[in-house]
Amino acid sequence: MAYTNSSLVSYTKLSPNHSGQRTHSIDRITPHCVVGQCSVETLGNIFLPTSRQASCNYGIGVDGRVGMYVEEKNRSWCSSSSANDQRAITIECASDTTEPYAFKDVVYQKLITLCVDICKRNGKKKLLWLGDKDKTLSYEPKSDEMVLTVHRWFANKSCPGNWMYARMGDLAEKVTAALGGGASGTDGSGSAQGTQASAFSGLSEADVVKSVGALFTADQKKTGILASVSMAQFILESGYGKSELAQNANNVFGMKCSLSGNTWSGSTWDGKSKYTKQTKEQNADGSYETITADFRKYPCVEDSITDHSAYLLGAKNGNKLRYDGLKGCTDYKKAVQIIKDGGYATSLTYVENLCSIIERWSLTQYDVKESGTAIAWYRVRKTWADSKSQKGAYKILDNAKKCADANPGYSVFDVNGVNIYTSKTTTVEVPFLVKVSISNLNIRKGPGTDYDRTGKFTSIGVFTIVEVKSGKGATAGWGRLKSGAGWISLDYTTKI
Incomplete structure (x- = not known):
């Protein structure tokens, strides 16, 4: 079973605090809050064997940077349920030191982006918040679903804090929307699972x-x-x-x-x-x-x-x-x-x-002032995490696209850090061979996630690409298969 770690990681300090390799595919994400506005470096020190006997797969520091402490292929010590240890990616997020343990916006937005990234790499198009411990533990996600779970169900403490707990439905909705999935944040029956009033019971x-x-x-x-x-x-x-x-x-x-x-x-x-x-x-x-x-x-x-x-x-x-x-x-x-x-x-x-x-x-x-709409800045960068590479921020999407086109290798990111446009690929010599290492890479009718799926997937193997175009949902562009079956995201391929 192969696992790929997130490309959003900007700091790595692997901890020996884990239970070895998973025996179940990843279909759950468990957000936590680490009390204190700490950095990714501080989190790395917390998970040393001489310190606390704990760990997580990823951490988000107070500045929004992502750290990795346990590889995705291994089970972290962030959860107390062995059944869910096998299945969950765990994420510690820097929070306030007092209830409701709120996150800074940059941390929450990066959590959304990281969850989108995890879901994409695991072939999921929906993130669900079921809002109930027993229902979550008994629920078997469909092949395209990821489920949110929380530490407070397995330990005698409020983790994540009430601030995040009240937003689990919002997190599921935003991630599912970014993935282009169906009714976002649902329990599989189609009913919305947003904010639950039960989350208010412990708040001032x-x-x-x-x-x-x-x-x-x-x-x-x-x-x-x-x-x-x-x-x-x-x-x-x-x-x-x-x-x-x-x-x-x-x-x-x-x-x-x-x-x-x-x-x-x-x-x-x-x-x-x-x-x-x-x-x-x-x-x-x-x-x-x-x-x-x-x-x-x-x-x-x-x-x-x-x-x-x-x-x-x-x-x-x-x-x-x-x-x-x-x-x-x-x-x-x-x-x-x-x-x-x-x-x-x-x-x-x-x-x-x-x-x-x-x-x-x-x-x-x-209350909404004047026009009532906040300016949705579109930022042009190499990657969302690489803020220093930013070429500019634009109110108008078309202007941001023009900037990206003038800078090969750059993309346009929305306010949540989601890649919504990649600069047009310059001259690419075709045909060329690519290796696909996952069995369920979607084939689409056109170059982008805004085109319909054909309903078919690639197998694991080597394929010939005869044309490359930029398009929504892929940083490396989209490649047209020689077989005529359609287009695949080159983000999930290795050029041979």
């Missing part, structure tokens, strides 16, 4: 606010509803994601199964999953009554947020939108009043409560 109120801010900013970019207003509703309706309904149904807005005007478009609720509980309703005279109601149950918090926004934008009272004027409203006080006037809540102090929450946590910092 301040940490919950920090951990969900990006989710609501992203929602505003899609819907035009102020992030600050939706966040305040989330806090009030779910008690910072810790209410019974949130913890058991990922329902963070108190959305009932039956709502007036519930035929809006864009709903993410499946129409049948529900959670029944008692709830209090306030009457016009200020008195309360307790009723039993059915509430919507969602597979993840993101679906609850999306459904809530879809309701606010589409629910009607007769032919008139219930919350007309909410989309695009930039005044949070006015937006909150629109929601109250539309009949969203029975509480007589709903407006005051939401405004107080917004002001307490300065939630307007999460």
